[in-house]
Amino acid sequence: MPQHALGRELGLKVNPIPKGVGEKTNFGVTIEGLDLNQISDTDEQVKALSECIWTHKVVVVKGQQSLEPIKQWELVTRFDPDSPQVHSHGDMKTFSKKGGLLSEKASREVVGIPGAENVRLIGKGFQGEDHYGIKNLTIYHGLSNDFHSKKLPDDEFKAGNSRFQRWHMDAPLYARDPAWFTTLRCFKRPTEPMMNIRWDDDTGLSMKSEPGLTAFFSNVQTYELMSAEEKSIAENSWVEYAPNPYVWISKCGGKTNGLGLESEGKELALEDLGDYELKNVKTYPMVWVNPVTGERAFQVHGICARKLYLRSSPTEEPRIIDNVEEIRAFLKPIQERVLRPEYILLPAVEEGDIVMWANYMMFHTAIDYPIEFGARTMHQANIGASIGPAQMGLFEIPSLA
Structure with a gap:
């Protein structure tokens, strides 16, 4: 438009x-x-x-x-x-x-x-x-x-x-x-x-x-600032968020710049999250496409990400990262650039x-x-x-x- x-x-x-x-x-x-x-x-x-x-x-x-x-x-x-x-x-x-x-x-x-x-x-x-x-x-x-x-x-x-x-x-x-x-x-x-x-x-x-x-x-703009290699991974990868995610991180503290969490081991165990259904757990692609302009956004809500599924092509078997410190280490340089x-x-x-x-x-x-x-x-x-x-x-x- x-x-x-x-x-x-x-x-x-x-x-x-x-x-x-x-x-x-x-x-x-x-x-x-x-x-x-x-x-x-x-x-x-x-x-x-x-x-x-x-x-x-x-x-x-x-x-x-x-x-x-x-x-x-x-x-x-x-x-x-x-x-x-x-x-x-x-x-x-x-x-x-x-x-x-x-x-x-x-x-x-x-x-x-x-x-x-x-x-x-x-x-x-x-x-x-x-x-x-x-x-x-x-x-x-x-x-x-x-x-x-x-x-x-x-x-x-x-x-x-x-x-x-x-x-x-x-x-x-x-x-x-x-x-x-x-x-x-x-x-x-x-x-x-x-x-x-x-x-x-x-x-x-x-x-x-x-x-x-x-x-x-x-x-x-986050996406535009990514390298070609980072874009290749992001365009083919996805995120699994925690059940009741804001309960999961309710004891956690954020970074001083407001972007992401400090890794202090304070995430709750799944059994402490209250009732949840696996069918309601969300998995989303890392890159979302604007339906009007076609622009691509690197849209990952890192504070609630529990697993990353990383791959560089549609046929590649994804590498699963389920350690929150590794998840945050992957996201930090990409997201803090902007x-x-x-x-x-x-x-x-x-x-x-x-x-x-x-x-x-x-x-x-x-x-x-x-x-x-x-x-x-x-x-x-x-x-x-x-x-x-x-x-x-x-x-x-x-x-x-």
């Missing part, structure tokens, strides 16, 4: 997100003039917006202050009408039981919006006397640096230093396929003071951000904007800030896909039984 096709077809203003000197991101647009309270009534607009998201990867729709939560959910369902009509992580009961790292109250509070439960309130601080029926809620555990194995000292955090929380795609990786798109409406967030995001690893890298934003990098300031986009999402991204092409992360800076209120919604990554790869994953 050409850069401004959505604008030409629907009379909207579509502009690339401005890039600074030296920045190498090649994704991201803003849209003005679109009312998302009305779009779900129009198939043409929904299709055009869907193609725009697949094409530009990150789309910020401006000026949605009046968007009703149920209308956000209706739009999400219209993107993929053949999908089961529930959030990709399941209903709130399922999410609370199986969410593990993502849902444990000690580290993160997530609340369904009354009357639109599949739209999730995520944020930090006081959410108001009555937020769409949620009364006097203060979220103390929203964004969090607690994911990192080596914690950021509290005095440094309060001085305005932060880290990338946890680079990820929105994916249950068990039972349901990940959503094609995630939608995140900004209801409220602080805009100052500026945060200093530190990698806190041996790179010495850092970058500035307003508080409360979401950072993105493109796994299409983890540099020039490849990271921090869209300046304002109150009333909604950001939507192609979840099959991107990684994203929140960035924590001291609660004293102000409240953050976001409405997040997505829906498990009707056609998943196994059908969006370059080959059909063989049965090795």
